[in-house]
Amino acid sequence: MSEKESVAVKNEALAIDEAIAKGWELPEFTVKEIRDAIPAHCFQRDTFRSFTYVLHDILFVGLLVYAASHIDALPIPAVFRFGLWVAYWISQGVVSTGLWVIGHECGHQAFSPSKAINDGTGKIIHSLLLVPYFSWKFTHSKHHKRTGHLTEDMVITFVPKTRSRIGLPPRNEDTQLEGPHSIFEETPIASFFGVFSMLTFGWLMYLMIDATGPPEKKGWISHFNPSCSLFDEHQFWEVVESTAYLSIMVAVLVYAGQVFGSIAVIKYYVIPYLFVNGWLVMITYLQHTSPQLPHYSDKVWNFQRGAALTIDRSYGFLLNHFHHHISDTHVAHHFFSNMPHYHAQEATHHIKKALGKHYCYDSTPIPQALYNTWRSCKFVEDEGDVRFFKN
Numbered sequence: 001m002s003e004k005e006s007v008a009v010k011n012e013a014l015a016i017d018e019a020i021a022k023g024w025e026l027p028e029f030t031v032k033e034i035r036d037a038i039p040a041h042c043f044q045r046d047t048f049r050s051f052t053y054v055l056h057d058i059l060f061v062g063l064l065v066y067a068a069s070h071i072d073a074l075p076i077p078a079v080f081r082f083g084l085w086v087a088y089w090i091s092q093g094v095v096s097t098g099l100w101v102i103g104h105e106c107g108h109q110a111f112s113p114s115k116a117i118n119d120g121t122g123k124i125i126h127s128l129l130l131v132p133y134f135s136w137k138f139t140h141s142k143h144h145k146r147t148g149h150l151t152e153d154m155v156i157t158f159v160p161k162t163r164s165r166i167g168l169p170p171r172n173e174d175t176q177l178e179g180p181h182s183i184f185e186e187t188p189i190a191s192f193f194g195v196f197s198m199l200t201f202g203w204l205m206y207l208m209i210d211a212t213g214p215p216e217k218k219g220w221i222s223h224f225n226p227s228c229s230l231f232d233e234h235q236f237w238e239v240v241e242s243t244a245y246l247s248i249m250v251a252v253l254v255y256a257g258q259v260f261g262s263i264a265v266i267k268y269y270v271i272p273y274l275f276v277n278g279w280l281v282m283i284t285y286l287q288h289t290s291p292q293l294p295h296y297s298d299k300v301w302n303f304q305r306g307a308a309l310t311i312d313r314s315y316g317f318l319l320n321h322f323h324h325h326i327s328d329t330h331v332a333h334h335f336f337s338n339m340p341h342y343h344a345q346e347a348t349h350h351i352k353k354a355l356g357k358h359y360c361y362d363s364t365p366i367p368q369a370l371y372n373t374w375r376s377c378k379f380v381e382d383e384g385d386v387r388f389f390k391n
Contacts, residue, residue, distance in 0.1 A: 019386035037354035042343035047112040057099040093275025107137035108337040132242035135223040148309035199278035297385040307334040
């Protein structure tokens with residue numbers, strides 16, 4: 001039997017009705033084939049070069065803080081001063097998200113060949129941004145190992161809700177089978193508040209109670225509970241360490257509130273911090289959620305198929321630059337997470353050719369993509385080895 005015939009027989013044993021209906025083909029490439037298509041130097045990590053990006057981000061963070069310190073002294077109407085504060089919050093959120101991305105790179109051991117430098121730098125950067133470094137590193141690793149899996153992914157946004165979990169009738173009793181279902185009908189303003197809530201509280205709820213994880217949970221599932229099922233027993237003390245570093249940062253903020261006033265801490269730190277959280281959720285949501293991309297069951301899923309269920313999106317030159325191209329080179333990142341971000345654009349060029357039609361890029365303007373995805377991606381069916389989002 002030929003290789004193609006073998007694949008055909010294998011696919012006949014799978015429940016892939018949705019894939020056939022949408023013309024979706026299961027890719028058959030290997031990780032080695034993708035890696036061999038990328039120049040070897042793209043995998044080289046340069047500690048000095050990586051630190052220049054840290055200094056770049058710290059410089060802009062500092063310049064923005066310095067500029068903001070003069071806003072309230074400007075002899076202009078209050079409404080204009082408020083407008084300048086809004087500009088600061090947005091700008092600081094963008095720049096600090098880039099710093100978060102560098103910490104993320106440390107967690108993947110992509111910052112330096114030295115594990116000590118990676119973890120030391122990552123702990124400092126992420127603690128400054130109230131991220132429990134090791135706790136997040138461990139769960140984020142699970143996301144990369146099971147990307148696109150129907151039940152075992154681990155990501156800020158969510159493991160897909162199924163038809164039965166969301167309370168819809170069985171398919172053979174569903175009078176609105178083709179959708180959209182009336183249960184999801186909402187006004188544009190309701191959609192706006194839904195998206196706003198996700199962007200504002202999604203990251204915090206993910207850290208605190210794993211709000212977007214699988215429904216079968218026992219006890220307090222949290223990035224701050226070293227004994228919960230998110231972590232292995234040998235990771236206990238590193239989770240404790242992460243919480244300790246974060247607690248120190250909280251204490252620093254409390255002290256700063258006593259010295260400079262709580263309003264100052266809110267204006268300079270808390271509001272930009274919420275913008276960072278919003279960027280993290282939106283970027284992750286749009287990288288892995290689309291009505292055009294399926295999730296796979298255990299019978300179909302493998303690492304390379306899961307990695308290919310990632311969408312590259314451009315946020316424009318300026319945001320791509322300050323976010324260190326985390327969004328427009330994310331496919332490359334999921335195939336090779338220990339590749340430094342400064343090689344990812346070149347690697348993406350080669351990955352596009354290697355993946356061919358299986359490379360996913362969406363040029364839809366980001367606000368429109370966010371709105372469309374929110375309205376379209378509500379649930380997946382209870383059965384099937386390849387399942388697409390529906391509404």
